[in-house]
Amino acid sequence: MYATMLMKRLTLRVQQRYEIIFATAFTLSFLLLHTVIVHAQGNLMIYPKRVVFDGSKRTQDLGLANTGADTATYQVSFVQVRMKEDGSFENIEQPDSGQSFASANLRIFPRTVTIAPKESQAVKLQAINTGSLPPGEYRSHVYFRAVPAPLPAGETPMRPKDTSNLEVKLVPVFGVTIPVIIRVGADSTLVVISDMDLDFKDPKQPQVMFALNRSGNMSAYGDLTIDYISPSGQRTRAAAVKGVAVYTPLLKRKVRIDLDNTAKLNYHQGRLEVSYETASGKPATLAKQEMFLR
Incomplete structure (x- = not known):
């Protein structure tokens, strides 16, 4: 799941009071949380945080809750995004090689x-109409875009006293997206963990770095745990991150995670074990890797 902020309008006022309005492209970023809370005329909570259609499943209700103090209106649409190696996202119009969009086979209502x-x-x-789809994975993202509240009755927008000066007005509009995936056929995806290393640039906050390498026809999604194993064999949980995805067609996602710095663990001896397990149903290991510390 990710929060988006669209800088809605840039209004240029000249002496003759003509207005030129430019729409800027929105920037996408993802929040990988159990539920997503976004401040957009009140707080929006959405559950579930991702939807996967496979097998006989054809419908899914998305629960939206406004936990704020003001009434909020959202427009609902589909957007297409690309995952980059660092796990961030960017919006796209055309699919990359090996990527297929799901929006042509999805229906959502209401739209507001x-x-x-x-x-x-x-x-x-x-x-809808998934029976004729070739085997593989199809992904799009549902975008809940907040509609700015209208001005109260009788209130007018503020005008500059000197109309010969340039005025730039930024109106932020917030939203949240969740991925929706259609899977057809058998899943051949495999994940391998590689390039493990430690970063001690900040001695007060060590970090573990590694790569999730995906192969096969579908995305990977699961929870990460990092355990510290002392020379005597005692195991201590050093970090955990839930809901980590490697979306098609990305083959390698680089991960960097803060390690526990409160348990007085010696990250210069012993071992670190990284496990990547499925996030739903009975846990199953997707990948595991150890590193000896020195």
């Missing part, structure tokens, strides 16, 4: 939702 404070509403997501 208004939620009162402390209230909730369901949005229905449906997979």
Whole structure:
């Protein structure tokens, strides 16, 4: 899941009071949390944080809750994104080689939702016409874009006293997205952990670095745990991150995680073990790797 901020309008006022409005491209960033809270005219919570259609599953209700103090309105649409090696995202219009969009085979309704404070509403997501799709994975993202609240009755926008000066007005509009995936056929995905190393640039906050290498026809998704194993064999949890994805067609995702710096663990002796396990149902190991410390 990710939060987005669209700098909605740049308004240039000249002496003749003509207005030129430029729409800027929005920037996407993802929050990998159990639930997503975004400040956008109130707080929006969405569950589930991702949707996968496979097998006979054809519909999914998305629960939206407004935990803020103001009524909020959201427009619902689909966007397409690319995952980069560092785990960040950028919006795209055309799929990369090896990537397929799901939006042509998805339906969502309603397309506009208004939620009162402390209230909730369901949005229905449906997979359609998937019987003829070739085997593989199809992914798009549902985008909930906050609609700016109108000015109160009788209130007018502020105008500059000197209309010969340039005025730049930025109106931030917030939103949140969740991935929606359609899977067809058998999953041949494999993950290997490589390039493990430690970073002691900040002696007060050591970090472990490694790469998740994905192969096969579908994305990988799971939880990461890092255990410290002392020379005597005692195991201590040093870090954990939930909901880590490697989306197609990305083959290698670089990961950097802060290690526990409160347990007085000696990261210059013993071992570190990184485990990548499925995040739903009965846990299954996707990949595991150890590193001897020195």
